[in-house]
Amino acid sequence: MIYELLEKHKADFFVMYASSKDPNFYYAVSMKLPDPAFYAIGEDGTEILVVHEMERRRAERESRVKEIVSLSDVGFYEKVKELGVEKALAETYAEILKEHRARKILVPKEFPSFLYKQLSEHFEIEIVSNPFSKLRSVKKSWEIKEIKKASEIALNALKFFLEIVKKERRVEELRRKVELFVYEKGALAEDTIITSGKRSADPHFVGEGIIEKHVIFDIFPKIRDSGYYSDFTRTVIIEKDEEIAEMLKACVEAKNEAIKIIKEGVEAKEIHDKVCDVLESYGYKTIRQKAKEGFIHSTGHGVGLEVHEEPKIFNSEEKLKSGMVFTVEPGLYYEKVGGVRVEDLILVKKNGCEVLTKFSDYVEVIP
Amino acid sequence: MIYELLEKHKADFFVMYASSKDPNFYYAVSMKLPDPAFYAIGEDGTEILVVHEMERRRAERESRVKEIVSLSDVGFYEKVKELGVEKALAETYAEILKEHRARKILVPKEFPSFLYKQLSEHFEIEIVSNPFSKLRSVKKSWEIKEIKKASEIALNALKFFLEIVKKERRVEELRRKVELFVYEKGALAEDTIITSGKRSADPHFVGEGIIEKHVIFDIFPKIRDSGYYSDFTRTVIIEKDEEIAEMLKACVEAKNEAIKIIKEGVEAKEIHDKVCDVLESYGYKTIRQKAKEGFIHSTGHGVGLEVHEEPKIFNSEEKLKSGMVFTVEPGLYYEKVGGVRVEDLILVKKNGCEVLTKFSDYVEVIP
Known part of the structure; x- marks a missing residue:
């Protein structure tokens, strides 16, 4: 369903930023994450979950997502001082997506505005109904x-x-x-x-x-x-x-x-x-x-x-x-x-x- | 604190769209709303809560917000057929804000992208840290x-x-x-x-x-x-x-x-x-x-x-x-x-x- 959606919109990734309190996010990553994290699924089947260092080991063990990235592995904490937390998050996620050659991404309606705005500077973005809501139905x-x-x-x-x-x-x-x-x-x-x-x-x-x-x-x-x-x-x-x-x-x-x-x-x-x-x-x-x-x-x-x-x-x-x-x-x-x-x-x-x-x-x- | 923020950004309203599962929203409206609703606070002290018709009476009784607007009072359901739910919501909220002469609005970082994008066509929007988080601290x-x-x-x-x-x-x-x-x-x-x-x-x-x-x-x-x-x-x-x-x-x-x-x-x-x-x-x-x-x-x-x-x-x-x-x-x-x-x-x-x-x-x- 997600692959069809990506194909239909000619997009490379569908991404979410949420904690596991969001049932779509919980369903996608299949683990409890009390603080917001970043999830991306690509048209080639790539799935990435980006978490804080303190959640890395647990994510590697508990999540069904295979590729776990810790924010500290990708220079996030260095960026924070210069850019502030929100912009540093956005830049970090953008880098990860670009490494996977993303040009156009899909985000769900409830995707937070601050990331939407920041990521818009790097990618073409379309807002869609969260496909996980449909999957879950x-x-x-x-x-x-x-x-x-x-x-x-x-x-x-x-x-x-x-x-x-x-x-x-x-x-x-x-x-x-x-x-x-x-x-x-x-x-x-x-x-x-x-x-x-x-x-x-x-x-x-x-x-x-x-x-x-x-x-x-x-x-x-x-x-x-x-x-x-x-x-x-x-x-x-x-x-x-x-x-x-x-x-x-x-x-x-x-x-x-x-x-x-x-x-x-x-x-x-x-x-x-x-x-x-x-x-x-x-x-x-x-x-x-x-x-x-x-x-x-x-x-x-x-x-x-x-x-x-x-x-x-x-x-x-x-x-x-x-x-x-x-x-x-x-x-x-x-x-x-x-x-x-x-x-x-x-x-x-x-x-x-x-x-x-x-x-x-x-x-x-x-x- | 919210008035200072509005003044600092020369904005007319701070708005939220959430259910009472969002503690900032719950704190602002002081009632439980299981489905998302719209709240706006203006620099002149105006506060508006827009709910579904089925929540109107309860909102009038339970919320600390005085001005309760039911979606059915403002032609939302007529708009849905033509525009779909999301666009109809955005247009309805935009009308309400324009009636209150809003030109520039502030939204919190977690404001959903679909409304951010739609409302951007009507207003200048700035994304801010939710002032209710600070108030609540x-x-x-x-x-x-x-x-x-x-x-x-x-x-x-x-x-x-x-x-x-x-x-x-x-x-x-x-x-x-x-x-x-x-x-x-x-x-x-x-x-x-x-x-x-x-x-x-x-x-x-x-x-x-x-x-x-x-x-x-x-x-x-x-x-x-x-x-x-x-x-x-x-x-x-x-x-x-x-x-x-x-x-x-x-x-x-x-x-x-x-x-x-x-x-x-x-x-x-x-x-x-x-x-x-x-x-x-x-x-x-x-x-x-x-x-x-x-x-x-x-x-x-x-x-x-x-x-x-x-x-x-x-x-x-x-x-x-x-x-x-x-x-x-x-x-x-x-x-x-x-x-x-x-x-x-x-x-x-x-x-x-x-x-x-x-x-x-x-x-x-x-x-």
Whole structure:
């Protein structure tokens, strides 16, 4: 995919400058680097990772990149005094790329401006969507295994929540207990959404105070060892309410109708349109109609090393591929009523899909 | 500080485009935004935060920025079809800035290239060091309180480690137990370094296998609610070794001599030079001499919303300010012997400093 991209743009190298907190960088170098480093991949298959001297040995051992260059091997520290850190970095990277006869390079959209500007003096540069985001969107079997582990923990976390909510109604305390449960299972859940009442109308509000008549429970645990996420939501009914029940019915139907059409080759927007079709058929407004209340976000997003990654399940014509993992999460949000959302995590297959978060769509805890 | 910067560069706005995973962005907008958003601060005090419609209400409630603009209010979604997402974003932000009569803008070094390039067509742009990094380097009293909480947890984690290491020698199991201990206390420790034997010569290797004669225990817990870190290291002696003992003695003396000279007004490089002076007086090589073994990293770094942030305690002439919090962490690393490091977290005061990680420098667990 990267070679095709380089060929298409007639470029010699694709380069990144980031720490391993950037999942694309982490995926490319396959090691943890807490501070930013430089990675380049050439059209002839050359891959270079430039790190600080203190990371050299570790990089030689841990990274899948074979050619490790230490900044101190290439005169970086001598340059710093004269040029300052940023310019010295840029000049050092430029020299390395020129040694490999680079003339034109590609950088990702998020490439930092200071390097973009400096390297522009040496090379023709084109800005592209990071090809590693696309590469990462199709999961390898060991990645799917990790996401399945995370999904299993998400489902168990909801079961655990359904037990403890019978006795505990304080949201902060519920969240603390649920996240500790997840941690003990080897994953990490942060900002778990437990929202209730009218404020659940804010899709990203994490929730506070006392549980009211219904709860959006949205958890996205990450396996701590591997860094792979799941993402899963159910709306839990604590006390019956007709308006909420109707909204929930529409969301469940929208989710399940959308899941039915998922398979390799379908376009992302077909999934999104199906969700909008169903919700609109119930009389709710959607983002497709530019609504400010109702269904106001996209249908879903990829999940992997990030909770939000490629592919976007919205209005694009991108064709789904076998091995993609993403959410389908219709929600309805009205300031005067509150919000409702159901979310499953889906693995695309050749002739259909697999739901990685199998759980009843209707969940009640009526005391 | 930002107004001075704008004035110095004769610029109208400083702008950022990031999610709240970027600590500078989080500090500026004081709310969690999982997806990237746009923030601008003008020389007249104007502050604007541009978010997706689904974040509008939450932003109005949670952010300290008063002027919240939703992308759907400014015709973004109409532009997307024609221009694609990136160009539509750039054009939308450009319009907003032009409404505020911006002609010249400043962006941080890490500003993404795609926006830098697009906005260059509308404005004169200069790339600067993010002024929020500098702002963040001097801590407010409530921030210091959070860092002290994290430091307390770090010290207790070492005490806990010293207990369990008497019976457990497997590094992975020790790490799991220590990090669970930290989690239960309300913080999060990831990649806790527990290295032993020769491989401890890699400063950022987290460690694996069986504990040998000495252990570098380096923990950086983050308070989960507030996001503030501590950072703390001790070398634990399990079995006496003369070479390691001598290295440790040199590091302890280097650390303590450096701490003695810390106060407001001292230059960062004076601290670093003091550490190098002491280590060199013991006959060890240092980074100042471009050594590849010995003391091969900087003396320290700021700690706050990031484990590694401003100020860098290395060779800069930056003057320390009261309220700065940073590490002093001399270490010695030899491939044939292993590594040794001691690290304290320091709060700079007017006439001296406060050690936030008070703990014995020499720690032994001799069975």
